[in-house]
Amino acid sequence: MATHSCQNVIIVGNLNQHVVRRTFTELTVVYGLTNHVNFVTHVCGAALDPVLTDLPAHSVQCCQLEREDFVSTNWDATFTEDVNHNVATLTSLILLTQAKHFPHRLYRADPRYQPWFSYRCRQAADKKYKTWILLKCQLTTFHKAQHRVACKALLIMATRARRWETSLRRKLASNEMHPKQWWFLVKQ
Known part of the structure; x- marks a missing residue:
């Protein structure tokens, strides 16, 4: 962050700030960052997945996914003895939930475009x-x-x-x- 002069900073991910609390606090205080995740993201009651940024609060929206998608699933009927089937089923369930809750777009590049044409x-x-x-x-x-x-x-x-x-x-x-x-x- 000190090397590159960026207009804004966004740090996301599993930072486990409870383990490195002092460093995490210094990071937020020294660089003037705000953690926009103010809800529990782990079963033990911790917020392990922060979204740190210097952007104004009104421009960042963080919300917890609804758990109904996973709670309403009949896991006994979904999983079988076949491990490959279980992995494929769980993966498809996660991807369907992701598509439902996360914004995304599909971009198809024309083969005639130059490689730099984004x-x-x-x-x-x-x-x-x-x-x-x-x-x-x-x-x-x-x-x-x-x-x-x-x-x-x-x-x-x-x-x-x-x-x-x-x-x-x-x-x-x-x-x-x-x-x-x-x-x-x-x-x-």
Whole structure:
């Protein structure tokens, strides 16, 4: 956090702050972070999964999942003697619950897109196209200004994406990188 100057910070995960209470407290106090999880996340009564951030409280929403999805399941009828069946069943139940409670999106990339052409680039391109259609339908100064803004936004987004790809290629080509960092970048 001290090395990179970020506009905002979000730290999530299983931090087990009850084990490292002093370090956790220093982290929140020194960097001015707030833990937005104010409910129990473990059966023993602890909150093991914090969401630490310096964002304002109104912009972060943390809520506990409803337990009915798991409580209402007839586990005796669900599980059998076959371990593979049990693992597949439990996995599908967890994924269905996740899809029900967590926001998500499906992004399909066109094979004709450049590797750097990300989801945000696609959104900017769609916005540019929509403003162009409006401009063609009604040639007004307002629509012209909207189209100009959309064009500029797409140009900025594409430039950032190309720079990111170039930077990524340069990092991957360097021989001075630690293997863990190299694999992390490959996965990105």
